[in-house]
Amino acid sequence: MDQAVEVMKPILKPYGVEPYFIETFGKVKKVYSNKGTLAVKQLPAKHGVDFIRNVQFLYQRGYHHIVPIYPTLDGRYAVWNDGNLFYIMPWLMNEDKENRFEKHQKLFRELARLHTLSSKEVTINKEERTEHYEQLTSRWEKEQQFLEEYIEECEKTTYMSPFQLHYCMYYGDISQALVFSQRKLNEWYEETKDNDKVRTVITHGKLSTEHFLFDERGTAYFHNFEQSKVASPYHDLLPFLSRTLKSYPKLYDECIDWLVTYFHHFSFRNEEKLLFMSYLAYPSSIIRMVEKYYHDKGSKRNEIRSVKKLQRYYWMLKNTEYVVMRLNEIEEQRKEEQNKQSEEEKEQA
Structure with a gap:
């Protein structure tokens, strides 16, 4: 698990996030950190440009029912690391009570x-x-x-x-x-x-x-x-x-x-x-x-x-x-x- 934290440190550094503990759920990493519990996901590079452009367009149109994507300290919505893109969101509990x-x-x-x-x-x-x-x-x-x-x-x-x-x-x-x-x-x-x-x-x-x-x-x-x-x-x-x-x-x-x-x-x-x-x-x-x-x-x-x-x-x-x-x-x-x-x-x- 310490190794997972070390791997994530350069990805999280541009956000000012210090990871304490990491769990893996499929393609998503659940990161316990100094800024709360976060979700980190790897983004296929071929989808990166469209993904960021479409999300920004929806924000501009006033649509906010997208899991918030946190920007880095310098305003980027994803970071490049070892040939891959990564982006960060809050970790939602997803405890829906409805049928x-x-x-x-x-x-x-x-x-x-x-x-x-x-x-x-x-x-x-x-x-x-x-x-x-x-x-x-x-x-x-x-x-x-x-x-x-x-x-x-x-x-x-x-x-x-x-x-x-x-x-x-x-x-x-x-x-x-x-x-x-x-x-x-x-x-x-x-x-x-x-x-x-x-x-x-x-x-x-x-x-x-x-x-x-x-x-x-x-x-x-x-x-x-x-x-x-x-x-x-x-x-x-x-x-x-x-x-x-x-x-x-x-x-x-x-x-x-x-x-x-x-x-x-x-x-x-x-x-x-x-x-x-x-x-x-x-x-x-x-x-x-x-x-x-x-x-x-x-x-x-x-x-x-x-x-x-x-x-x-x-x-x-x-x-x-x-x-x-x-x-x-x-x-x-x-x-x-x-x-x-x-x-x-x-x-x-």
Whole structure:
């Protein structure tokens, strides 16, 4: 442990911090020092510039629900030592008394605030949008063609493997998801092909309840902004939902509530909703699994493991389908209410 203290001394010296004792928790060092209990984290050099720039930008915009990053005595937000960057934060106890649902509600509400305060319109090239649409459509069509050809091959087989049998059972749901995704993508392109603006935000980059901490007063803070970047807001939502929905079959009504909370505080434009729904519904995981099985020949295949993975990805597909359909219903209801209200206003006029 004394050795750990000696290693940390040159890192902590620019802060005027003298370490007494150090504990290691994964990638974070818990440092007991003359300036209280601190958290010291190593920062990948490739993320250093974006990390510091994004955090400073959020501070300037008035967003302070980030675990405070302490500056050095000369004002730097990270120090370079032995080829690595390090930054220092207070150590939060993270003793949140709320249940899982309430914590997620807080997370999505705070994420909406983060995106709102960092929101920015940027100009894009219309040709780039068209190129993105055409490339994505081409790739999806090739994947759909592969799935169609493979099911024909399976159905011609006299004795199907367990994997092939399960694939044939799941094919209808996979195909439905593909059609829905492509339709939403087409609607998005038709609505935006003449636009030269797009909305970006600062995304957290690794959204998780593990990166959402609470202090002793119950105030919530994001941390681990190392992969933050300027991007579309769904870059935070989609990976989080993908991890959440990769589980046993379940009606994920809590996911609907989390997203409704998020959209209430950071309203997606119609074109953003269309693209978000298209990406969310697309069954990329199960497609990758089928492609891998198809290309793995002979001893590379493990039938039992492959069937288990295929089943897990199918459960994920069905969980996602439920969320997508409920969001679609909510959106259709919202549009109907808006149309009804417009008609009532016209009659009154």
